[in-house]
Amino acid sequence: MKKIIMFLLVITIAQVLVWFQTYGQYRWEWLGKNIWFLLLFSIPITCLWLLGTKMGMGVFDGKTWPLRFVGFCSGIIVFAFLSKYVLNEEMSPRTIISLILCCLIILIQLF
Numbered sequence: 001m002k003k004i005i006m007f008l009l010v011i012t013i014a015q016v017l018v019w020f021q022t023y024g025q026y027r028w029e030w031l032g033k034n035i036w037f038l039l040l041f042s043i044p045i046t047c048l049w050l051l052g053t054k055m056g057m058g059v060f061d062g063k064t065w066p067l068r069f070v071g072f073c074s075g076i077i078v079f080a081f082l083s084k085y086v087l088n089e090e091m092s093p094r095t096i097i098s099l100i101l102c103c104l105i106i107l108i109q110l111f
Contacts, residue, residue: 007055014048015078073102
């Protein structure tokens with residue numbers, strides 16, 4: 001269980017950082033004007049993705065599909081919540097249903 005929690009934590013942090021790297025420029029104008037900062041920011045993000053992938057391969061006994069589904073769904077969840085709370089975008093009923101489905105996909109892959 002500890003491996004699963006650590007894996008989820010690492011990929012969630014990576015997803016959050018990618019969101020800020022990609023969409024932060026729409027909240028903070030200076031971020032969009034500093035491309036070199038964003039490029040340098042990709043180095044720790046890449047390190048987290050490499051670590052998360054390695055951890056995920058251990059969690060899923062070397063299988064890649066569960067890792068891909070969990071990574072994709074965690075990205076959707078992070079994207080939805082950060083878009084709502086940082087960019088003030090509303091969640092439609094379709095988005096809420098999709099988030100529920102993402103949570104179910106993650107649970108199916110983990111258990």
